[in-house]
Amino acid sequence: MPDIVISEFIEPHAISQGLRGFDVHHDKTLVDQPEALKALLGESRALIVRNATPVTADVMDAGPNLVCIGRLGVGLDNIDVEAARARGIAVYPATGANAVSVAEWVIATAMVLLRGAYGSTLDVIAGTWPRENLIAGREIFGKRLGLVGFGSIARETALRGAALGMSVAAYDPFVAADDPAWTQPFGRVERLTLDEIVATSDVISLHVPLTAETRNLIDAGRLLTSKPGAILINGARGGIVDEAALAQALQEGNLGGAALDVFVEEPLSAAKAAVFVGCPNLILTPHIAGRSLEANERVSSMVVERVRAHLEGLAGA
Structure with missing residues (x-):
């Protein structure tokens, strides 16, 4: 089972460079496959999403080992932040990146x-x-x-x-x-x-x-x-x-x-x-105000860095 699951678009280099050494499952079609997403979270420690993946309490419960969620953007309305807090799961948005x-x-x-x-x-x-x-x-x-x-x-x-x-x-x-x-x-x-x-x-x-x-x-x-x-x-x-x-x-x-x-x-x-x-x-326009080439680079890099730092911090604790 993967360490990190990514359910939406992310810059490929953010995975190849920023998440080197981790077992990563990236499939941008998972946003439309909630059951498949839950099935992948069994032993995963991190989930990375954009704004279209609902991260509900049920999704979090499907990943009992989840310790952090990365949000490739700034809004958190698709993430049940209270449920994450109750489960001790950190949430990392890409504040300011876009x-x-x-x-x-x-x-x-x-x-x-x-x-x-x-x-x-x-x-x-x-x-x-x-x-x-x-x-x-x-x-x-x-x-x-x-x-x-x-x-x-x-x-x-x-x-x-x-x-x-x-x-x-x-x-x-x-x-x-x-x-x-x-x-x-x-x-x-x-x-x-x-x-x-x-x-x-x-x-x-x-x-x-x-x-x-x-x-x-x-x-x-x-x-x-x-x-x-x-x-x-x-x-x-x-x-x-x-x-x-x-x-x-x-x-x-x-x-x-x-x-x-x-x-x-x-x-x-x-x-x-x-x-x-x-x-x-x-x-x-179709929700693209924050989706320039440069912003995609910054958002992907920022979230990956925060998720990586969190997982490495736990490993060194």
Whole structure:
């Protein structure tokens, strides 16, 4: 039986170099084979997953020798953290490893949505020259970037927004008012309430986990209070935004645009996606904001190093 089971995609060199000397079973199809996964965990000491493998109490019980779980990403909503804690199983996310990738996705989509000119390729090829329809695009310079949550990804986003001439504000009740994080290299980040962020920001970017408190945090009522023409971007977790309310806000012109990389249902089915049909100025991507080549390298290396250190630490104890 393997020492380490990996159920989703990981950079191959992270196994060949970072886990040399360990018996590793890597099969990215295990994410869709829960019983096969459990069968492999009988004597395994570590499990490494991304966001699509549910790591429930039952899965942990199938691996009585499990001592750690590596998460190739930052969100832990697919891992029963309380069950892991009760069993003495350490959980290692790749905190910060994909922050740059997500931050760049946020800023890039914000610029595309504000300018509104990048869907014209086929019209230009066809010779229709739709110039008059595209002259009302907006610059990102001088706009307010409002961050809901102010962790590592939000701070990377703030840095890039400020470099483009944006003013930056954030809401995060878990970052104290006197925390040095509010003073960034580019200057002070304004600390606001959630309602103030929504009401005054030109670009609202979400950076919070999905919890009971954040589910449908951005709902129909809150969307109605947004600044005219505001752009909403969610690269955090599905369920933080009420998707039907967002679609309605776009169709009725209460929002200037939106980008979603995460959804309540993933993969998003055609039936669930139907709510977005006809929505103007909308970008949908399939949970790839944190999946650049460079981020994959960093995430894989960080998790492997932490898992290896944990197993070697036990061996030397």
